[in-house]
Amino acid sequence: MSRFNLYLYILICSPLLSLAQSKITGKVTDSKKHPLPGVNIAVKGSYDGATTTADGSFSFTTTANGEQVLSATLTGYQVLELKVNTSTDQQLNIVLKSAINALRVVTISAGSFEASDDKKGTVLKPLDIVTTAGAGADIANAIKTLPGAQQTNDREGLFVRGGTGYETQTLIDGMLVRNPFSSSLPDIPGRGRFSPFLFKGTTFSSGGYSAQYGQGLSSALILESVDLPERSSSSVGVSVIGVSAGVDNLSKDKKTSYGVEADYTNLAPYFNIFKPKQSPNLGPEIIGTSVNFRRKTSRTGMLKFYGYGNWTKMGFNKNSLEYPGYTESFKLHNNNVYTNLTYRENIGHDWHLYVGASFSSNTDNINADTLLKNYAPTLIRVQSDLSQSKLILYKNMGRFSVLRFGGEYQYAVEKSTMNGYHANYVDNYTAAFAEGDVYFTPSFVGRVGGRAEYTSVLGKMNFAPRVSLAYKVNNYSQFSIAYGDYYQKPEPQYIRFDNYLGYMKATHYIVSYQRVASDYTFRTELFYKKYNDLVKTVPSYNNNGSGYAQGIEVFWRDRKSIKNVDYWISYSYLDTKRNYLNYPFRVQPDFAANHTASVVYKHFFPKLSTNLGLTYTFATGRPYYNPNLPADKFMSEKTITYNAVGVSASYLTSIRKAFTIFVLSVSNAPGNKQVFGYHYSSDGLRREEITPNVPRFIFLGMFMNFGIDRRQDVINNL
């Protein structure tokens, strides 16, 4: 007994000198037999262990004895634990399996370009939109440097893959924006209403998009607003065209924020110096304001409100083409209000909830007159109000798969008056969708879904199936395919006059390949799109129009090869024909060019703390209608090719602790002639070129941001 006690005593009291050491050696590789350096090998519960060297080998001695658990840990790999008898020397060969993390998991990518701050390698960052030269900090203009979008700069909107601007829908936090562009006058397209600084993520989908989105035949521009700001700050801006000021306030507990912003733009002084083609007779003057409120309601819950109001007046005189010697005058007063309230929360058991509500109202008052002619001026008033609500439920299934379903309801009142003649309608639009992202393996995903819609003004229902697949070949490369049906109501100006019209329809087929590494991105896409039931206005309103679009697109972006330079190149080939509106047969429409290319170049000079940007865009000529040609030559003539070079320089500095940026940008710097088409007088005897109202725009501005700005750390000798 006492002998045993003594043994016990020695055993307990002297753990350090108790036992003999044994030597553990071995090698760690991945499943492809490549050695893994840096693996932490540990005998659990003790300090003993080692780190593998460049050839994956390790060696250490341990005093732990008997059956022990040995663990091998390395970032990006699954932890391996194995039982080892350390009473004797051991020689081990360890194979680590790579961990499936979100980075390596395939995502649906056909048709979509995403710009976000996520850790994932995305094609564009939000800042890229702001710093694209020639884009004038306009989201749509920056998106036009991506493949798929046309350089249709004589009208507003994104014309994508043979589609019109109406076929692209804009959504903010999931809610539709009925009037994403400011109202336009003839040949003077409106700008995008929303500042790119509002958004943390921008997804431009040129086709094949999810069943969550409807009523867009061609494309969806999906904008996601920023969450809470990093800090409280205030800002002021002064430029050659106006002033702006804003305040962003973040609460002490960093859970609530509100912001107010206002701007005033007056182009009259600028147009006094740089005369535009059409001379202003009203304004142009814009008052804009926006408010936001954001609250983190819990660890996973987020409530966001955004409100926007804008009042514009502008008018121009131009020489009348119809009545030589006379002047035509157009005046526009526009009021626009947009509000958006959304709430997201994780409601437990892998369920997520999204609810949204939005109200918007847009009123255009247009006065068109041929001065000194004895006609009464034409007075047009168009008002559209849209209320909408949306609910989506998400359920996570397994590790990556997700099921989504939900519904939305929109109530639209469209009123229009022309010289006292009214054409109004009300539409109740209801939609439901369900969609699942099914991961067969982490590198192979399928998305299957469908969308059903009913709109009361047409009195018709539709069902749109959507399918896409993506397969990740390795960490960088993936293939995707997508198919889907897309329905859209005809434009209000046709529904107003004929309630018997039906939906227009497009079917998309897309094959894409992309390779995304940390410093470069390559992407190419092949698409075919079939149009059915397009609106025809001749001989009477009907849905007998049709068409197709097909093409190939290439995108290359490189951030590394040249120091401090980031550039991208995109090229689109488009072959499209359609028979719609008053077209006598299928032709290439007047908004489509066969070849479009862009080069965006950004160079940062750290010593001067200046960013220089250069954007070159090119498009082959677009068809135009010449009434003097025989009917079988409809749209057979094309305009000259389009060339534009935008240049911008921004200088970053600080003035009395305020972070300050000076921006100089010049659109169409070399002053290339740009012709988008021709207007003909009704007798066909006279014609005029459709050219930009301002051939070259020079913008100079200064923006200051007050607050504890630590952007200095950015430039911190990195």
Added chain:
Amino acid sequence: MKRIFLAFLFTGSLATAAMAQSAQYQDAMVKQTSDLDSSSTFTPDGLQQKANTFERIADAEKSQWLPYYYAAYMQVMQAFMLQDKTQIDPLADKAESNLDKAEALNPKSSEIACIRSLVATARLTVDPMTRGMKYGAEAASQLEQAKGLNPENPRVYMLQGQSLLFTPEQFGGSKAKAKTTLEQALEKFAAFKPESNIAPHWGEAYTRKLLEASQK
């Protein structure tokens, strides 16, 4: 009697075992923390080895915050030395998870806030243009917190001085201000008494180097 003796013997041996364990921890930590200021440690491989060693100690002890803290410090320094920027976020994630464990054992630590500031700066370097706003502010606010928790912590002033030194003047950086702050850091180093011989005490040599650079 025999039973009492046995009981006595038994408790005695448990205490000895515990002391031996703690001595082993002390020895290991002293050994591992003694060369933290040496340049031979500061290679990517050297830092990884040290990080792994600290993680082994941390996982074996489980109740000590220092090994988690040092593991995170090694990991974030490794992140700064990496050429491949795609590796920075995973390392920063790892460092942060170690800091979370350290903080659970030792809340409201000025030293942990200092490392969190470094982690934010490391994340910033992945994509300064887009991440600058977020992580720059985070790095600065962590240092402010660290200062609030312990105004005598010399590493706070060292890191602030470093930030001032490497910031171009038009963004509020200043060699003169950096010099003052770094000199202040050295004063704090001189007065600083670490809680134990294994508590954080690194950085004085690096501060001198920074000060030299600020005087050029």
